Ligand SMILES: Cc1cc2nc3c(=O)[nH]c(=O)nc-3n(C[C@H](O)[C@H](O)[C@H](O)COP(=O)(O)OP(=O)(O)OC[C@H]3O[C@@H](n4cnc5c(N)ncnc54)[C@H](O)[C@@H]3O)c2cc1C
């Protein structure tokens with residue numbers, strides 16, 4: 122029997138960065154919010170035994186329980202999708218704080234070019250720069266419009282960094298100075314400068330000095346402990362929802378956090394949502410939570426899946442190119458070029474976003490007239506803190522087991538370091554999300570089906586950026602420089618990148634997008650869908666800064682909507698508007 | 699494979715043959731050390747008091763998963779070829795990796811906890827990942843039997859009695875997916891065995907491998923340090939005595 126609960130103003134599905142920001146902003150404004158989170162609660166105290174590579178980085182202790190729910194995957198619409206039975210190419214978080222609890226902390230802001238990519242590409246390179254299968258489109262918002270929300274996110278998160286010489290439109294300083302540097306990062310900076318490039322310190326959520334944010338939450342100084350990404354921080358020095366927006370929301374007394382609550386559907390009458398159904402994952406009991414406003418903050422997979430399961434919005438069909446839910450699924454193309462050095466450095470010391478980066482080959486910062494791709498990626502050297510089970514880099518030709526492997530992987534543990542990129546991923550007609558016809562989750566609902574393959578564009582961009590990474594490593598004096606090839610087809614097994622985006626995208630036209638620029642659904646006024654699921658493409662930077670900015674903007678939108686019902690944005694001239 | 703790998707290595711062969719007795723508890727850590735004849739990794743016995751649970755004679759050096767000693771010996775021999783004892787220091791056996799794997803197979807790892815195990819099952823393409831109905835512990839058991847079968851068929855003797863290079867040939871066949879196994883590829887089994895071995899070599903000693911933190915010492919990895927804020931900017935490489943998680947309790 123389903124138990125119906127008392128109605129609330131707002132319910133959020135998932136309590137990570139997006140859910141936490143909504144809860145804190147609405148809570149501060151006096152709005153009653155219930156946050157439903159499928160995982161458990163956790164705080165800094167949960168991470169006293171966290172320096173355990175096996176538990177967290179091999180067995181993925183903090184990640185989604187795939188026995189309950191996973192995705193299915195195929196490379197193209199002609200294949201039968203099969204379940205992702207174990208984690209591989211990307212990880213998905215769970216629990217209060219979401220993946221924000223164990224992210225690295227690279228805190229970026231997308232470029233003006235990203236938000237108007239279609240207009241600007243057409244203008245500079247003509248309408249035929251890309252084949253028409255690539256569904257790039259403007260985001261329905263400009264960088265200048267989003268900038269105040271980036272500021273809110275960074276001030277809340279205490280981001281440590283310095284200005285990017287190639288992003289002059291930003292003049293605002295970071296709340297805290299850049300992190301300490303290391304000899305390796307200094308060498309990277311010097312080499313890049315010698316090559317005429319413009320390196321600067323990676324904007325980071327591993328906070329460089331104690332910082333109290335405008336909500337009164339204090340972050341401690343990062344200790345460079347080397348167990349950061351995939352781990353929680355035992356110092357409260359990593360900016361996570363758990364030490365910022367969630368305690369802020371709870372402090373308002375307007376936010377109720379309900380854990381072990383897995384949402385399985387959204388109730389609606391075709392025009393408006395009326396609430397959500399959830400299952401208590403510990404007892405199996407079912408509940409209906411009525412709400413005036415439903416906010417999906419459950420990450421890319423769940424955001425799109427809950428809409429499809431609940432029959433909200435028109436599903437995308439790759440054959441006709443019509444529909445929007447599931448469309449423009451994107452990823453991050455990740456060149457990895459490893460430098461092997463003769464001398465040792467302190468490779469075990471580091472932090473999740475301790476790095477130096479450059480933007481010379483990102484956005485439209487270089488001329489693409491003679492290149493057969495657009496955009497690019499930030500190029501970064503990071504000193505994460507190496508850990509021994511996973512880190513066994515050895516020069517090519519070394520077997521991956523046996524005597525020589527042992528010798529080389531030990532020799533190079535403190536003598537190798539990669540330069541990597543977050544390579545832009547453009548939407549392609551055949552890369553999309555839909556419901557699986559066969560496989561079900563623990564509650565009997567269809568799994569999300571991912572249809573995805575690397576595109577020609579990905580390969581070109583990857584190879585170009587890899588060469589640039591290699592040039593820097595050569596200039597650094599690396600003894601050997603080795604590039605990882607991009608597999609011909611995307612493979613669900615080897616770790617590649619954790620940033621999966623799209624599926625419920627924002628835009629200016631309801632024919633080609635699901636959300637307006639407040640992340641309010643065009644098709645259902647009282648549903649807001651927040652996350653990287655809203656990205657029409659994935660730019661050359663890590664996504665979360667932009668997720669945070671969009672969440673702050675959506676919070677403002679929700680407050681406006683509470684004042685005055687209806688669409689917050691007028692759709693661009695389209696047949697439906 | 700390197701030339702080095704093909705060179706016969708009698709001392710190691712003897713070592714691996716003897717390794718079978720580890721299961722029976724006949725060889726203690728100290729004896730192993732002298733058998734291998736190098737003390738590189740043993741330089742700091744002070745940090746490994748008698749009572750440590752990571753000494754080879756500690757109580758957790760018994761079998762939780764494997765029922766037959768022989769299976770454990772085959773597993774042990776295979777891990778030692780993946781991560782052999784050499785001039786850098788101990789191999790998988792001396793580090794306790796086989797016990798680590800045994801214990802892991804008895805728990806969540808062996809039983810595919812937190813993995814999607816519902817059907818229907820079909821093989822899939824090369825890009826769709828693991829698709830077998832078998833649990834990991836079943837794959838290890840089947841893989842060990844298949845190693846023994848390969849050995850008997852090709853050399854007429856048990857895997858544990860083979861020369862190191864013969865064992866390597868068999869393992870290579872598994873890695874190259876050239877051994878038939880039911881419902882799972884031999885390459886997948888090999889990959890799991892390799893990762894499990896490295897985990898047993900390098901995971902925190904709390905799991906029963908990485909004895910005396912010698913896996914870490916070889917890699918000059920300091921284990922679980924609380925903070926590097928004082929050292930992070932150092933131009934020099936800093937030698938740091940490793941610290942295990944038990945020091946955090
Ligand atoms: C290892 C790792 C490192 C990363 N590093 C970086 C980085 O350096 N920089 C960067 O920009 N990004 C990084 N990311 C990505 C970043 O973590 C995400 O972009 C960010 O956490 C997204 O926030 P979110 O709130 O949208 O989603 P999440 O943080 O994923 O939160 C969603 C929440 O919803 C819950 N949920 C899902 N479905 C349901 C349901 N049906 N019912 C109830 N609850 C549900 C989940 O349990 C989860 O808690 C990293 C990700 C990983 C995995």
Ligand code: SF4
Nearest residue numbers: 343344346349354472
């Ligand atoms: S590296 Fe810094 S931010 Fe990351 S977990 Fe360690 S102390 Fe926390």
